[in-house]
Amino acid sequence: MVDINQRKLKDVDWLLLAAPIALTAFGCVAISSSAPDGSFVKKQIISLGIGLAIAIAIMFTDYRKIVFNIAPFFYAAVLVLLVVVLVAGTQINGNKAWLRVAGFSLQPSEFAKAATILMLARHLAHVRQTSLSIKDIIIMGAIVLAPVILVYAEHDTGTTLTFGAILATFYFLGGMRKIFLAAGAVAVVVGLVAAYPHLKHYQQERINVIIHPEEADPKGYGYQTIQSVIAVGSGGVLGKGIGHGTQGKLGFLPFAWTDFIGAVIAEETGLAGVLLMMVLYLLLIWRLIAVAKASRERAGSLLVMGFVGLIAFHILCNLGMVVAMMPIMGIPLPLMSYGGTAVMAMFIGVGLALSVRMRRFVN
Amino acid sequence: MYLIQYLVLAVFIALGIRFYVLQVARHEDYQARAENNRIRDIPIPAPRGAILDRYENVLVDNSSAFNVVVIPEDISNKDETINALVGNVNVDRGELLAALNDPLRPKSQPILIKQNASAADRQWIAAHELEHPEISIEEQPQRIYKYGKLASHLLGYIGQVNPKQLELPAFKDAGYKSGDIIGQGGIEAVYDRVLRGKDGMRRVIVDSRGIPKAELERIDPIKGQDLIITLDLDIQKIAEQQFYSKNETGACVALNPQNGEILAMVSVPSFDPNVFARNVVSTENRKEVAAIVNDPSHPMYNKAIQGTYPTGSTWKIMMATAALEEGVITLKNSRIVCGGGIQVGNRFVHCGKNHGQPDIHLAIVHSCDGYFYRLGLKMGVDMIHDWVMRFGMGQRTGVDLPGELKGTIPSREWKKRVNPRDPVWKDFDTVLASIGQGSVAVPPIQLLRAESGIVMGGQFHIPHLFKEAKATQMKEVEYYDDRATELKLTQLTIDTIDYGMWGVVNEGGTAGGVGFPREINAGGKTGTAQVIAKEKARGKEHKDHSWFISFAPMHTDQKPEIGVVCITENGGWGASASAPKVKMIEAAYFSKKLGRPILPELVALNSPPSPAVTGSANGPHPVAVADRKRKPVTQ
Numbered sequence: 002m003v004d005i006n007q008r009k010l011k012d013v014d015w016l017l018l019a020a021p022i023a024l025t026a027f028g029c030v031a032i033s034s035s036a037p038d039g040s041f042v043k044k045q046i047i048s049l050g051i052g053l054a055i056a057i058a059i060m061f062t063d064y065r066k067i068v069f070n071i072a073p074f075f076y077a078a079v080l081v082l083l084v085v086v087l088v089a090g091t092q093i094n095g096n097k098a099w100l101r102v103a104g105f106s107l108q109p110s111e112f113a114k115a116a117t118i119l120m121l122a123r124h125l126a127h128v129r130q131t132s133l134s135i136k137d138i139i140i141m142g143a144i145v146l147a148p149v150i151l152v153y154a155e156h157d158t159g160t161t162l163t164f165g166a167i168l169a170t171f172y173f174l175g176g177m178r179k180i181f182l183a184a185g186a187v188a189v190v191v192g193l194v195a196a197y198p199h200l201k202h203y204q205q206e207r208i209n210v211i212i213h214p215e216e217a218d219p220k221g222y223g224y225q226t227i228q229s230v231i232a233v234g235s236g237g238v239l240g241k242g243i244g245h246g247t248q249g250k251l252g253f254l255p256f257a258w259t260d261f262i263g264a265v266i267a268e269e270t271g272l273a274g275v276l277l278m279m280v281l282y283l284l285l286i287w288r289l290i291a292v293a294k295a296s297r298e299r300a301g302s303l304l305v306m307g308f309v310g311l312i313a314f315h316i317l318c319n320l321g322m323v324v325a326m327m328p329i330m331g332i333p334l335p336l337m338s339y340g341g342t343a344v345m346a347m348f349i350g351v352g353l354a355l356s357v358r359m360r361r362f363v364n
Numbered sequence: 365m366y367l368i369q370y371l372v373l374a375v376f377i378a379l380g381i382r383f384y385v386l387q388v389a390r391h392e393d394y395q396a397r398a399e400n401n402r403i404r405d406i407p408i409p410a411p412r413g414a415i416l417d418r419y420e421n422v423l424v425d426n427s428s429a430f431n432v433v434v435i436p437e438d439i440s441n442k443d444e445t446i447n448a449l450v451g452n453v454n455v456d457r458g459e460l461l462a463a464l465n466d467p468l469r470p471k472s473q474p475i476l477i478k479q480n481a482s483a484a485d486r487q488w489i490a491a492h493e494l495e496h497p498e499i500s501i502e503e504q505p506q507r508i509y510k511y512g513k514l515a516s517h518l519l520g521y522i523g524q525v526n527p528k529q530l531e532l533p534a535f536k537d538a539g540y541k542s543g544d545i546i547g548q549g550g551i552e553a554v555y556d557r558v559l560r561g562k563d564g565m566r567r568v569i570v571d572s573r574g575i576p577k578a579e580l581e582r583i584d585p586i587k588g589q590d591l592i593i594t595l596d597l598d599i600q601k602i603a604e605q606q607f608y609s610k611n612e613t614g615a616c617v618a619l620n621p622q623n624g625e626i627l628a629m630v631s632v633p634s635f636d637p638n639v640f641a642r643n644v645v646s647t648e649n650r651k652e653v654a655a656i657v658n659d660p661s662h663p664m665y666n667k668a669i670q671g672t673y674p675t676g677s678t679w680k681i682m683m684a685t686a687a688l689e690e691g692v693i694t695l696k697n698s699r700i701v702c703g704g705g706i707q708v709g710n711r712f713v714h715c716g717k718n719h720g721q722p723d724i725h726l727a728i729v730h731s732c733d734g735y736f737y738r739l740g741l742k743m744g745v746d747m748i749h750d751w752v753m754r755f756g757m758g759q760r761t762g763v764d765l766p767g768e769l770k771g772t773i774p775s776r777e778w779k780k781r782v783n784p785r786d787p788v789w790k791d792f793d794t795v796l797a798s799i800g801q802g803s804v805a806v807p808p809i810q811l812l813r814a815e816s817g818i819v820m821g822g823q824f825h826i827p828h829l830f831k832e833a834k835a836t837q838m839k840e841v842e843y844y845d846d847r848a849t850e851l852k853l854t855q856l857t858i859d860t861i862d863y864g865m866w867g868v869v870n871e872g873g874t875a876g877g878v879g880f881p882r883e884i885n886a887g888g889k890t891g892t893a894q895v896i897a898k899e900k901a902r903g904k905e906h907k908d909h910s911w912f913i914s915f916a917p918m919h920t921d922q923k924p925e926i927g928v929v930c931i932t933e934n935g936g937w938g939a940s941a942s943a944p945k946v947k948m949i950e951a952a953y954f955s956k957k958l959g960r961p962i963l964p965e966l967v968a969l970n971s972p973p974s975p976a977v978t979g980s981a982n983g984p985h986p987v988a989v990a991d992r993k994r995k996p997v998t999q
Contacts, residue, residue: 173368234386234394272387279376286372306368313372317379324382 013060014292014358020285021336021351025049025344027278028337031265034244035257041339044105048341052348059352063360067353068126068300072119076144079116082109083151090155098155108342110160113148115346117164118307120144121171126300133177141171158204159331163314165189170310174303207328225261228254230325233267240271258339260331263323278337282316292358301357308350311335404435404568406474410561412507413588415519415551417597418625418831422510424519424552429506430481432489433474436464438498448496449477453485466542474502476543480642507641513634515600517666518593518626518765518829520550521637548640549664551593551829554764558833558842561588589839592832594625602952606945607632607932614909614942615667616930617809617827618949621816621915622923623846624825626763628949629809631667633659669768672805673931676891677731677874678815678913679800681861683739684724685818686751688857692742695856698724702734706741708792713737728864729873731890733799740798745789748797749775754851755814756824763809763827771806778803801894811913812929815889818861819915819924822853865889866919875912878943884954887924888914888946890939893931910935912942916950926953 025045033042059067082100086109091099099106121144128137145168152160173182197205210226232254235241257265267275286309293305312335319334321327333340336347386394415424432453439445442464449455455478463475478485486501493500507522525544529535538557540546547556564585568578603616607630618628639652656663665671687693693700702719705712715734719726727735740748752758758773772778774797780787796802809827817824825848833842865887869875874890891911910932915924928946935941955961 170368230386231394231397233383234390235397236387237391237395238388267383267387272383275383275387276380279380283373283376290369309368309372313368313375317375320379324379324386326379326382 012359013355014288016284017288017292017351017355017358018056020281020288021347022049022053024278024281024285024336025052027266027281028262028334028339030243031262031269031337032258032339034269035254035262035265036339041258044341045339045344048344051341052345052351055345056348056352056355059349060355060359062356064304064353064356065300065360067356068119068123068304072116072123075112076116076120079109079113080147080151082107083113083148083155085109087151087154098152098157098160105341108340110148110152110155110157111340111342111346113152114160114163114167114311115349117145117148117167118171118304118311118350121167122300122303122307125171125175125303126298128175131176133172133175137175138172138177138181141168141175157331159318162318162330163311163332166314167307167311170307170314171303174306174310204328211325211328225254225256225329226322226325229261229264229323232261232264233324236268236271236274238272240267240269240274243269260319260329260333260338261323262338263320263334266337267323282312282335286312289354292354292361295361296357297361301361305350305354305357308354311350312347406566406568408564408566408583408585409502410563410585411587412522413559413561413590413833415559416590416592417595417600418592418627419596420592421597423515423593423595423597424507424509427506427508428503429479430486431476431502432478432481432485433500433502434464434477435474435498435500440498445496445498448492449499452488452492453478453481453499474500476502480506507638509637509641511597512636512638514604515595515629516550516634516637517631517664517668518550518595518629519637520547520552520554521640522546522552523548523640549767550666550765551591553766555591555830555833558591558839559588561836562586562838586838587836589836589842590834591830592834593829594619594627594831595629595829596627596953596956598956599949599953600628600630603628603630603945603949604632604634606948612932612935612941613661614930614932614935615671615808616928616945616949617668617812618926618928618953619812619816619827620925621820621825621927622925624813624816624827624848625831626827626829627926627953629666629668629829631665631671633661633663635663666765666767667808667931669763669765669807669809671931672769672771672807673909673911674802674804674893675800675806675811676893676909676911677733677799678811678889678891678911678929679798679804680728680731680736681815681818681865681889681913682752682755682757683736683743683748683798684728684864685755685853685857685861686748687739687743688724688860689751689853690743690747692747693724693739695724695860698727700727700735700738702732703738705734706737706795708737708795709790711792713792713795724860725864725867728861728889729867729871731868731874736798737795740794741791743798745774745776745794745797748794749773752814755817756849757806757810757814759810761809761813761827764830768809769807771810772803773806774803800891808929808931812927815913815929816915816927817849817851818853818858819865819887819918819927821855821858821923822851824849824851862887862918865915869914875914875939875943878939878947880947881951881954884950885917885920886914886947886950887916887918888912888943890943892936907934907936909933910939910941910943912939912946914943914946914950916954926950 029042029045029049032045033039036042086098086100089100091101091106098110099108121141124137124140124144145164149161149164152164169185172185197208200208207226254261254264266278270277289305289309289312293302293309296302296305315332315335318327318330318332319338322329322332333343336344411426414422414426416422432449432455434445434449446457446460446464449460450457460477463477466475481489481501489496489499489501509516509519509521522545525535525540525542525546527542530540530542547553547559552559562585564583565581566579567581599618603618607614607616613632615632616628616630617626619626635656639649639656642649688695699721701721702715704718705714713733715732715737719730719732719734722730722732722735726732752773758771760768760770774793776789779789779793793802797804813824813827825846828844830844832844833839835841866885867873868888868890869878869880869886870882875888880886889912891913893909893911911930913927913929915927918924928949930942930945932941932945
């Protein structure tokens, strides 16, 4: 299965490997500046190492075996972990989403995202028609529904929404009729508007802060968004310098090393740093899309595009939240936010993409 | 595929633009906001209103104290802060931890750590301002009770509101919060809302290091209203001195029966309220406070309103009034046998001596128990109870002080309820009740109000201390709203009682030998309250309590302008211990009124009475002269 071929080493897309490493490293810099103590950076680096190892291992594996043979077991295992989390999990910041294993905290919902993408790609790979049948739509919905229910029970709204985005991506990729997509989009919007009055107070406040920033209570739930914007804005073009961010460092900005890492980057490295970060992300996405286009069959390209959708959604939501264009939803910035499991899950995707690329020529 | 590419690109561009907007276009604005991220409101305590006596002598006032405060938000290293405070500013570690960990304190407000910081403390704090921005000095007005123990019960004291008080709805509505210093006990508590002004506020910008950079807004505090109370400082001093100079305990109240204004109120033993108002967070002070609170003689108890005693013979005034009004005796036919006492069932209840067959006047003047035993049996307990209640006995007078007790006036229902083993009211009980012994137990102020009303001809005023609250920028002046209760009494009854009481003092009655200056035309009634067995626990002798209640002038064409009640614990006979005190108090009052020097000795007053009412050479306001010829006309 794992077959290391000297020839193939030349074929590795080094940019595709380098971009996520660079992003993670950049993230570590920001974490070291804003996290309460040094252990956070250390853990992140360890996660990077593990992720790299996983990615390389996957790279040398035939992705098809993973998608078609291993994915269901992976998916089942993840579901089991999610149930375990609900029963015996640790609660951090109101979300019971973590499992404590040997001194490390594992967040199974991150793996769930990867597993779901694999399963959806697996299913869709066999579909021959150009547009999705109702049966397919329902099956794909069910694949997503299982983890969603468990994740929702953890009170993790952000991750729940992410699954929705994954499903939407695959519907789109699967060739769902445009009219359905449009109807779906409208339904989502209508649903959000209808759901607003039923949202909890703090959730409503987070939305209000975006729409009416002047009215927000600076000491209420809009606090994080306002602080984030202040942090970003005060960074200027060149930033205050690494380690010199006042908002993130002094605790004005909560969760500066996780959800709001983007604000720390903005504050300490300024617009320059932000643009650099965006370039790195675009690089990553570009290389991923290139792999998807070059893939020799559907499974590969579906798989990679699924990850592209995932990454793009995360970036949109997270950076949007940091600059108060989106309400706070608890969605991390891929590779940069502190979170070992998320990093590893990302590198699973990178590894898969590398594997796809390696096997793009029909033998 | 391409769609996704373009979508992603579009999103990134949108984000990029937004970042640009924030970081370049609006950069200065956010930079400024980052700097100014903390606004803190620092309260400026309002000076509390002063308490003045009726002539505006200052009794309670404020002076500046410097307090050490800690702002919890600014603490970067809790242990360092604690060590710094304990080591350099002499704060008790345990108390400091308790204060810092108090969950009820609002987090952004300064926590009071030590009151009355010494100059050395202040210097250290100023010198270490940069290292410890969380420790600072706050100036606070401090309450000074100028005369220490004097009138402490009625003045009260101040202290921090305690958690149990905060739970009461009255306190919550008033807007008190943890850490507030409020009046506790006495006038300070009852009129807290008048005395406390409105705190001001300094709105400052604090940078991320906790150092105030600029003041945004300042609202000056508004001082509380000064309170003028009806107390006369000179009279109070003399009254207190009467007890302390003889090392006696008890209580005494002096008031003006025409309007209920209290001129003096004494309860001995007493305490110094400065102990409470001073240093609230130190072990030393805790000991001082504990010494007062745990003192077995209960110095904080205001015996004038909280001490209940049998009235003894002072009760007879009320008996006589009731009997006359009901017609049980009439002026023409008021003679009853004394008999040296009375036989009730198996027991013979004694009178002091055998008075023969006195009329009502002599019965009062010589305090004949036998007379009143028989009178009581004629009246019956229900009539006695009914009338006594009309005079206000067994009920609170409504004086503006906290903790007043109702006292106990026995009745049939009362005995049935309280004494299930012997529930039926017997003649023996009536006999005892007729002379104010047995289960009668009332606070001195209640007795004073009741008999003040009688001598005022049925006009019962509420004893009070509040006279005037001065105006401030925020509040207008307030005066006391005097409302009297009217009880219809016949003039004949009033005159009889009036003459009888005057006779006690001036016709060789039970207070005849005390030496009241004739000029004053005092009248009164002696009383001796029998000591109940529980006094044994105190290790004192079983000496009875000595009562004297008096009004002046009486038996003239003017209404009395001063009424005094005094009880000396374990003082023995009424005349021996309490009457002399009352004599001094009344003499002082009239000396002051006449513009003469107030002397404990009565040399100046013992001059022979002037014959004429007007044009006296002695002063502007001659005291009314007794009209011996004016006796009640018999019908």
